[in-house]
Amino acid sequence: MCKHACSMIRDMADNRTTATPPQNLSGISRPGRGMQVVKPKNLKGTLLRLWNLTAGKRKGLGWVLLLSAFSSAAAIVSPRLTGSIITRISNRDTITLLLILLAGLYICDWFVKFMQQFLMAAIGQRIINHIRQALFGKIKGLPLRFFDKHQHGELMSRLTNDVDNISTTISSSITLLMTYSFTIIGIFTMMIILSPVLTMITLCSVGMIFVLTKVVTRHTRKLFKEQQKYLGVLNGQIEEGISGLTVVKAFGREKEMEADFDKKNENLCKTSIRALIWSGYLMPLMNVINNICYLTIAVTSGLLYINGKLSDIGLISTFLLYSRQFTRPFVEIANVYNNLQTAVAGAERVFEIMDEEPEPEDRADAAELENPKGEVEFKNVSFGYDEGKTILKDISLKIPAGKKVAIVGPTGSGKTTIINLLTRFYDVNNGSIYLDGKDLRDYRMGDLRKVFGVVLQDTALFAESVRENISYGNEGASLEKIKEAAASAGADAFIERLPNGYDTVLEQGGMELSQGERQLLTIARAVLSNAPIMILDEATSSVDTVTEQKIRKAMLKICENRTSFIIAHRLSTIRDSDIIILIEDGRIAEKGSHAELIELNGKYAEMYRTQVG
């Protein structure tokens, strides 16, 4: 019976039965209707892991579970109590005591349900907060490789939606499952004691619902899958059509796009209707089974009473109420199971991240790094982001301290990759990189990153004040130092024009500034870090040439007496570097000063001529 009940519940869950009275008014945290149930890969294992993850945050959960047991009491006892009262009324006995008992039962029921929800609110949020922060803690320590592979939107949805789903669903599922299981067992026991015959009728109706669900599910499972597919196709078209509207207009393709859209829209509509109709059969048919069960009980109990097989008339009422209450928990549990599956699938996505390999830990004998000179050496370095696709091939290169190095080469040749290896955003596959004669991996990561001041292609600014943005990573810096840094980056002029100067908050994360201004701020940030090695990755690629001039001046200034790496498309930027390295196809093709390379009359000279004309 238990096994059958379980599979029935699963079938019902597949049908996404709607029509459950709400647990609360919020609606915000409940998973949206129409969402497809995603099946978890390992329900038990994931639940167990969740359980372990929330260790220490579950204080009070025992109480809630205890309360759940009690909260089914009203459903189990009150029909019997009501039946007794009705019997006594028909026998003209006094009912005062029983009424007080019933009122007491209802008050207890109210209190228990209230406390249950009240307590669960805090426990649930404590757990969710814990999981969320644990997840973030994990994410922040992951290597860049991870961020390359995952889209931001997807990660954010894990941090909020998935985590939220896990907690609300699981916390409510636990209590509901408890309550309903108790209710089913309790009512079943009561019914068996009171009248085995009437119990059989009720069980029959449960069995019928089971069969019905099986039949309906067989049809809907496929239909919902189809619906999801068409929905995906339509959404893809919408996204393309709208974000690419300029191109659509430029090529006069509006009519074609719309026709295409209509076709996909129609497909979705057709399958949705079929899926909905089929799944919609379930509720009314369940209702009719309930009604038939109800009337059968009314008739049978009437007949039993007449034949003297039913002790008192109140039992008729008791069973009628039970028949209404017995099937509902099955439907409800199906819903709970459904939500639980979605939540556990969400939890699995969260655990996927939890299981990612973090940045390698420092070696036990990792050396401290103080006042590095800035001598860098690449020895037979090979590297690829993906297996089987090498980007850098056997790079060897020695850079004495204090030299300005420029890296040039066509897009995709591996320029930025060199920087990524130097800062240990990624680790080499083969060979070694040495800083002051020691392998990078022998230093502590924290110390190592302090060695580099970086200005990257993407000008990342934060929704904080200009001042905080410049002192990012150097929180203690005085305003004086910050202004100094801004001045040497040539950013002071525009900062002072901002409404609140250095205290202006960049509400939109810097989008209110021009690209050049953003770049100057990030240069100021690098200046302030006063790092021994500077890295400037295409720092001037997206600004106009006049601003570029400014930035170049600022760069030259901060590169003085430091080892520095500059990547640039425009050769004009890097002409006065000490060493120019031309990377082509992952290898060093040419190396030398500007004059030397021009004299060599190779690729660099050719590139220079085409750019300069």
Added chain:
Amino acid sequence: MKLILSYLKRHLVIFCISTAFLTLEAVADLLQPTYMSYIVDDGVANMDVKQILIYGGIMLGIALFGAFCAIMRNHFASRTSQTIGKEIRHDIYHNVQQLSLENIDRLQPASIITRITNDVTQIQDFINSIMRIMIKAPITGIGAVVLIIIQTPKQAPIMIVIILVATLLIILNILVGYPRFGKVQKKLDKLNGVSREFLSSVRVVKAFRAEDKETGKFRNASDDLAAANTSALRAMAMFAPLINLTVNFGIVLLLFISQDQDAADIGRLMASVNYMGQVMFALAFISNVINSAVRALASSDRIKEVLDEKPVQHRAENPQRPEIKGRISFNDVSFAYAGSSRNALSHISFSAEPGETIGIIGPTGSGKTSLVNLIPRFYDTSEGEIKVDGVNVNEIDEEYLRSKVALVAQKALLFTGSIMENLSWGLENRNKTTAKDGESNVYSDDEKARIYNAVKIACADEFIGKTKDGYNTLLGQGGVNLSGGQKQRLSLARALIKEPNILILDDCTSALDANTESSVLKGLSEMDTKATVLLISQRISTVMRADKILCLSNGTIQGFGTHTELLEKCGTYREIYESQIGQLPA
């Protein structure tokens, strides 16, 4: 709500039929306890087996009838809600396509996409549940109350009190709940903001060892959200159990006042107790109804905003289709983006002759892109006029104009489909046929020649040849499986296939290395059909060989002339030249 109603109105007949079935279904449910009471009062009390069976038969009939009604309304509800969803989606999409880019900028594409997907689904679900359960719950509730009063008239005043109290509780629930959940939403936005910022700046965070700082920000936002949620959920924990308690007390009172009930009417009392259960169920649902309605309302407002949006650009009353050779003239043109007080372009006047190549150079933000966007009427001028072959662009048939002008933007946008399908956008006559039938893979020799030629000029032939499926290589959404430079070359080829009379290249070779770029430019200059070319670039080496160069700064023309002329006369141009190429000999 008006929006939902206006769509429902289109399906009014079906909606009414469906509601009628729903009502009958509710009535069928409601009649069960009444007949049950007859079984008890007439059958059981009189020990009359026949009566019991007769009433049992009637109940069975009613139950089956109820099921029939339910199946009918299920059909109608599913059909109506999905059809309305389809109609709204169509209407939004259709309207968005008609809008000017200025409208789109204001509404933001991402927001439009959410509206057409999530918000429509929201409304669809709402209509579906209205037609399934939301109307049924109140009908059942009211019916149950009426029947209770009929069965046990003494209960009437108590029922009124119960309903008043329950209503009060539901209102309180809303008053207490919504502000709190509004706060939750705000905190959630904050948390999302913090995570987004972290994710998009992760390199910088790592490079500056600021992981702890970011963790702190996240912890604060997360704690705030948890606190807001707890407070909201706790406030809500009060109400649902209280509503239950109210109805349950109604049962106690019902039993209390029925103490001296005639034994012959005991069935009626049982029926009333049953009906109380249905009242409770209905009340629990009403708060759900309100909740869904509020959300659907918010969605419908967001959708209405898009549907009400009117294109800001006017279509010409008598659209002209002049022969376009490629003469462009700007006459004192000024332009400002909507909502901006600053002119992006001020008093621009210049002209280009058919077949000429005009280079456009200037610092970022100087108005280069704004200027060329005015030619195919992506935006309209604020002042002054732009003429193409002597006709004001506002008077030219928009579709015709755009078929003669090709604009290749810096950000190359490609669409899901094969490389060939993407390129075929440039074949104007093909557009019509692809939409109609499936013969999209059949190209005439002439068309093929056009495509291959364009691909060659754009230097895209080499990498297309290297892909496994060549021209049939499928591109993911937005061309995700191509590099920036490859996308730019494809989008250039797509424009060239159009064989436009005016070709606008908006820094569209920025992701190409210098060598590829120069061969692309060489190919362009050797094309057979001479289009007027407007060539925007940051690199002076790219524009300096153009027939004439337009040097912009701050939305104004700094100089217009040949390379040598500008070097002589235009300070800004000279500055750019020196910064990129080196000091000129004095």
